[in-house]
Amino acid sequence: MTATTAIRALADKRDFMRVPEVAHLCAGGETAMLHSHLEALARFLAGKSNGQGGRETETMGLLERTRASSAALFGVAAADIAFLSSASEGINQLANAVDWQPGDNVVVEDIEFPSGIYVWARLQQQGVELRVVNQWGSEATLARLADAVDARTRVVHTSQVSYLTGRRYRLEDLAGVTSEVGALLAIDATHAAGVIPVAAQHADLVVSSCYKFLLAVHGAAIFYRNPATLGNLEPRSIGWHSISGEHSVTDPTAYTLASAASRFEAGNPPFISLAVLDNALAYLEALGPERIEQHVLALGGYLWDALAERGIPLLTPRDPAQRGPNVCFRWDDPAALVAQMAARDILIWGDSGRVRISFHVYNDTDDIDRFLEEFDQLR
Numbered sequence: 001m002t003a004t005t006a007i008r009a010l011a012d013k014r015d016f017m018r019v020p021e022v023a024h025l026c027a028g029g030e031t032a033m034l035h036s037h038l039e040a041l042a043r044f045l046a047g048k049s050n051g052q053g054g055r056e057t058e059t060m061g062l063l064e065r066t067r068a069s070s071a072a073l074f075g076v077a078a079a080d081i082a083f084l085s086s087a088s089e090g091i092n093q094l095a096n097a098v099d100w101q102p103g104d105n106v107v108v109e110d111i112e113f114p115s116g117i118y119v120w121a122r123l124q125q126q127g128v129e130l131r132v133v134n135q136w137g138s139e140a141t142l143a144r145l146a147d148a149v150d151a152r153t154r155v156v157h158t159s160q161v162s163y164l165t166g167r168r169y170r171l172e173d174l175a176g177v178t179s180e181v182g183a184l185l186a187i188d189a190t191h192a193a194g195v196i197p198v199a200a201q202h203a204d205l206v207v208s209s210c211y212k213f214l215l216a217v218h219g220a221a222i223f224y225r226n227p228a229t230l231g232n233l234e235p236r237s238i239g240w241h242s243i244s245g246e247h248s249v250t251d252p253t254a255y256t257l258a259s260a261a262s263r264f265e266a267g268n269p270p271f272i273s274l275a276v277l278d279n280a281l282a283y284l285e286a287l288g289p290e291r292i293e294q295h296v297l298a299l300g301g302y303l304w305d306a307l308a309e310r311g312i313p314l315l316t317p318r319d320p321a322q323r324g325p326n327v328c329f330r331w332d333d334p335a336a337l338v339a340q341m342a343a344r345d346i347l348i349w350g351d352s353g354r355v356r357i358s359f360h361v362y363n364d365t366d367d368i369d370r371f372l373e374e375f376d377q378l379r
Helices: 036-048 051-074 087-095 115-126 142-147 171-179 271-287 291-311 334-340 365-378
Strands: 081-084 105-109 131-133 154-158 184-188 204-209 219-227 326-330 349-351 354-358
Touching: 036 051, 036 142, 036 271, 051 081, 051 219, 051 271, 081 087, 081 271, 087 115, 087 154, 087 184, 087 204, 087 219, 115 131, 115 154, 131 142, 142 171, 171 184, 271 291, 271 365, 291 326, 291 365, 334 354, 334 365
Parallel strands: 105 131, 105 154, 154 184, 184 204
Antiparallel strands: 081 219, 204 219, 326 354, 349 354
16 A cells, blocks of 8 residues: 555544544444534533423524535525434335326336335235346446337436446436436435435436434434425424414314425424434545545545455446445345454455445545455455
């Protein structure tokens, strides 16, 4: 390793739990947590203890601040962002709201996260055809996905960055496919948001978990619905958060759904999770989204080349424009390699016949070299 090829961590490793002691290369599964999250939680708890005034100013202020930060990350208006319990919940909101007709079809890929397949598979009971595009085992292509779309396609659902292979799509390219037939484009941005730009305006619906590259925790997910195409989409469940205006005791059954995406928030959002997300988004913004993308792509290229030199069967494209923060390769026993690496204080992720190495702001080429040194001894 020479000074000219070394890539230093973009953030101070000491800002994170566990990162100074281990090679933390599993952000695609669980990221290391910021120490400052503890302070953010303390601030939230202190505000919650301040009665009605604390609720109206501090707690609700947290909600709107995090909504605005999430919207800025996606390049959309804050009014079009809601916070749900998970990305899966957001996908279900769309699947359960479309007026399906027998003969309609939905297009997904075999490399999609399971929740992004099961929700559509259930619709087969209503006569909806689920078309699964085979992308596993070969380089995923937009053309293969486009070939499955026709005039009866109602939804194309895919991930901006695949959890399984690391393949990356441009949302504007996907929109070009769906717009030709008037289909809706639903995107899971979980493996992009926080490290790769998410041009949400090109999609009709975007969801993202927050416990991976957004450096936050479980319990909250960002939900975007495009007001131009899904502005009238009705939530499958409603509550007092979904409503515009005040509740009337004299007419208790009357209500008007909010025009904003908050109509999908039936009750109080997960404030503790949002307190962590608020802190995480501020941290990422301070580092700079463009710098973060360049950093993870540079680290991915470094590892990709090293694995290719060793003859390892890679699932992720080499072209930086076609990959995100993950580099994935085939492996016969992923669980064994994960365990062997963990015993050496190297954290990676593996299942489904592949191993995934993921990068974030706290990683550097020393982490990769440490992995490669042990990998060479184990294989």
